[in-house]
Amino acid sequence: MARIHVNGAPREFEAEPDTPLLWVLREQLGLTGTKYGCGIAACGACTVHLDGVPTRSCVRPVSTIGPDEKIVTIEGLSPDGSHPVQKAWVALDVPQCGYCQCGMVMAATALLKAKPNPTDADIDDAMSNICRCGTYNRVRAAIKSVAQGSTRNAGLQIQHRDGSVA
Template identity: 85%
Template sequence: MATLNVNGAVRSFDAEPDTPLLWALREQLGLTGTKYGCGIAACGACTVHIDGVPTRSCVRPISTIQPNEKIVTIEALSPRGDHPIQKAWVALDVPQCGYCQSGMVMAAAALLKEKPNPTDADIDAAMSNICRCGTYNRVRAAIKAAAQGSTKNAGLAIQHTDGSVS
């Protein structure tokens, strides 16, 4: 029996101690927003927060998580989708295929919590997630827009699907 504090609720379920957190979240708890990408902590699709720290869940065995540690998945970052990063992601049409985006959003949210006005170097250091579609310029623009409380970014014009430009 395993017990984890996930998204503000203590949840108990049957799992082997060496089960990666990713699979416990997806298979035992039904939280499928966290994605499997590489299984070796390289891509970041599986990023969740553990006590506010972005963590690659695909390589973190549940046995290493302490009872007092709080896990937050994309489902609970902002249930209404109104976190500044989520709003900027939508406003700037960041995702293309979208597969990596929950991990990207979680990494970006942790960055802004730690550094509310990140520099390009801060963004480069924090955003080690891989995007196969190559939306890195949009990711950077969205992080800056969220930090500034605006969806406008003078450094990058984005053509939206509705024809508007930001």
């Protein structure tokens, strides 16, 4: 039986040492918010925080994670979806299909922690996640709205599904 620290608690699991963290999270621990996208760390759907650093869990062998390292998944970001980034994602209707968005939220959260007022270049550098639906403008708007402390983004209006504009 192996042990890792996930979302504030130690968790036990059984897996081969080369098993990617993604599969331990999803299959062993039932944390299915972290998604499988490409399996080669290119798309970012599997992004989690490992000691606060956005990490592509699909290529990280679980055996390389030390007992003192702390993993946070989308489920651990906030128990009720009240994290400012999650609220901005909802307020600005960022997701289209939504598949990549958990990884996007995790990457954006790490960016805002490291750089509370990121420039466009900072956002471009940090948000290497791929969105097949192309919601990049809404992702940028949500990140900027959190940085500005509001759900409005200067210079970009987003029309919500209910017809209202942010």
